[in-house]
Amino acid sequence: MNTLMEPIKISDSEWEVMRVVWTKGKTDAKTINDLLSSSKGWKLATTKTLLGRLVKKDVLQTEQAGKKFVYSAKVTEEQTVRSATENIFSHICAKKVGSTIADMLEKAELTQEDIDSIEAILAEKVPVAEIACNCIPGQCICKEESNGGKAI
Incomplete structure (x- = not known):
């Protein structure tokens, strides 16, 4: 896992995707979408967009497995929670x-x-x-x- 020192800033929807990735370890877009689509109402394109953003933010890594991409976390859930907490505290007296x-x-x-x-x-x-x-x-x-x- 990456030991990032920069703040980890992800949206609420990105949190939902990351929670699946942290739980699964390695997973693909279809698996994530299958798990989240009924509760979130997302289409596969939405899930793929969120995955792309997370890769750009350097919190997910991707590897190709045949015709699909497999995603895994570059940051731990604990690092992300700690960063979010520090972010909250930085905005208050x-x-x-x-x-x-x-x-x-x-x-x-x-x-x-x-x-x-x-x-x-x-x-x-x-x-x-x-x-x-x-x-x-x-x-x-x-x-x-x-x-x-x-x-x-």
Whole structure:
């Protein structure tokens, strides 16, 4: 698997295709389409278009097997999820990351194993005294509040 350092940015539909590829390991367009067409209403051409985009984005590789192409992932599901999470956090104030994680946990269904894993991570976490706002003035209220409520 590729160890990309660049952010992995894929659309919701591309996620659907990638989930099949991650599950199958190696697969062709028809197999992917057969699995997704009933729930997504896609035609084979749609699936092939999405596969082409994923190859262009360098997250899928392709090899020819007879008359068809076989696709396999160049990035892991874990890498892609981590990149998506980092992307979400890069779009919010650093001071809101903790409350965003708490909100995500509140909404998520978790097994006892999940909870134990999260608690173990939290037990090891060393809190910082303060988190600095990383926003441009006007993007959040932190800088507005620290300026006596006046816009900077």
